[in-house]
Amino acid sequence: MLFHVRMDVHIPLDMPAEQAAEIKAVEKAYSQDLQRQGKWRHIWRVTGQYSNISIFDVASNEELHTILQGLPLYPYMDVEVMALNRHPSSVRDDDS
Numbered sequence: 001m002l003f004h005v006r007m008d009v010h011i012p013l014d015m016p017a018e019q020a021a022e023i024k025a026v027e028k029a030y031s032q033d034l035q036r037q038g039k040w041r042h043i044w045r046v047t048g049q050y051s052n053i054s055i056f057d058v059a060s061n062e063e064l065h066t067i068l069q070g071l072p073l074y075p076y077m078d079v080e081v082m083a084l085n086r087h088p089s090s091v092r093d094d095d096s
Ligand SMILES: O=C(O)C[C@H]1C=CC(=O)O1
Pocket: 007, 009, 027, 028, 029, 031, 050, 051, 052, 073
């Protein structure tokens, strides 16, 4: 199942820089592990914003929910999820 996910990150301004850097490092490793597993298929930075647009390929709504709640930055994010279906006009074999 494919999902389009937008994540807007709002790290509190009073969080110590060292703590923020540590959370971001753990987040990066978590994200890259899921990318290597093929579950986090795409990640794009939204130009000019501390936001990303991602495509997840997971087995269920529950799996996506678990992955998103496991993000180290999750407590500081607004997350928007859209479920995707294959478009009947698509010529791509790899988008379902
Ligand atoms: O930077 C972000 O967009 C937030 C988050 C998502 C993956 C990652 O490494 O950090």
